Amino acid sequence: MIDELGRELTARGVDRRRRERILDEIADHLACDPDADLGEPRALAAQFADELAASAARRAAWTAFAALTLVAAALLATQAALPAVPDIAGGRSVVLAAVAGLCVFAGAQVAFVAGSLAALRALRLRREPALAAAEVALLRRRTAVALGAGAATAAGIALYALNFWDQVPRWWSLLSVVLAAAAVAPLAAAALAHARAGALAVSVEGQAGGFAADLGPLARPRAIGVAAVAAMLVGASLAERSLVEGVERAAVEAIAFTAGYLALGRPLGLSSDPTGSPRPGAASPSARSPRRRPG
Numbered sequence: 001m002i003d004e005l006g007r008e009l010t011a012r013g014v015d016r017r018r019r020e021r022i023l024d025e026i027a028d029h030l031a032c033d034p035d036a037d038l039g040e041p042r043a044l045a046a047q048f049a050d051e052l053a054a055s056a057a058r059r060a061a062w063t064a065f066a067a068l069t070l071v072a073a074a075l076l077a078t079q080a081a082l083p084a085v086p087d088i089a090g091g092r093s094v095v096l097a098a099v100a101g102l103c104v105f106a107g108a109q110v111a112f113v114a115g116s117l118a119a120l121r122a123l124r125l126r127r128e129p130a131l132a133a134a135e136v137a138l139l140r141r142r143t144a145v146a147l148g149a150g151a152a153t154a155a156g157i158a159l160y161a162l163n164f165w166d167q168v169p170r171w172w173s174l175l176s177v178v179l180a181a182a183a184v185a186p187l188a189a190a191a192l193a194h195a196r197a198g199a200l201a202v203s204v205e206g207q208a209g210g211f212a213a214d215l216g217p218l219a220r221p222r223a224i225g226v227a228a229v230a231a232m233l234v235g236a237s238l239a240e241r242s243l244v245e246g247v248e249r250a251a252v253e254a255i256a257f258t259a260g261y262l263a264l265g266r267p268l269g270l271s272s273d274p275t276g277s278p279r280p281g282a283a284s285p286s287a288r289s290p291r292r293r294p295g
Helices: 002-011 016-032 041-081 094-124 133-163 170-197 212-218 221-240 243-264
Strands: none
Touching (some): 002 041, 041 170, 133 170
16 A cells, blocks of 8 residues: 555656655554555545645745745836936847836736736635646746746846946945845746746646636726726826827837737636536536545
8 A cells, every 4th residue: 555655656747755754653553453444545645646736736835936036026126226227228238128128017017917827826726725737827828927037027127237337326236136136036936946847747627727716807908908008197297297208108108018918818817717517617516526534
């Protein structure tokens, strides 16, 4: 029983530390009750792997969101401390300036959306012991996109400072590089935990909930896009005291939102909810094996 269960746990991607803990618990239970019916090793291993995968996916989503708050803090701090915006042609390279700006502008927005969606879905499904394989995969994709976009944002902060090193105060450049580097550390830790959890195989069948599982009746991508563009138009016009500047930035926001939705809408689960899934992400009663707790 113990040896076979160990092989099944290994086959399902359970790491050695958790595998040894599970086997010790099972062995202790069998020592107390040799006739205990714990089920088939394969089914028992699948149950352990399913629950570990659900827990790991939720934990990775929350860890990534926490790491992204540090990236956001670094971005806000550097922007608030910048004495004056340098001329884009005054840096070392216009191309480098464009790359840095794109990383910060697009990366920050993608990180916010993907990270928030991952954390929100994890929060909504926090009481489910096991999740459908499709739901776990969606959580993992959202977390991965959020971490990648967060890393791009941190890189953009550092690249911007390096590009305009001679055009801005030296203290600001050093502050930007230090804050960007400090933000990368928790992102790397979250990415490592996310990668380790990805080895777990999930056997629960079912569909992942769509965008409505996150925001309910507010899950209308087009309306959200229009609101974002309108907010950019009003905000930029007031901040720059120029309607032309507001229109230009709103147009950029519209293009960025459309491109982001087309590229990431399906991977992030922003499409309509699949039918016939009253509780998105939860394992159906027929798909779950009876929960067995040793001891």
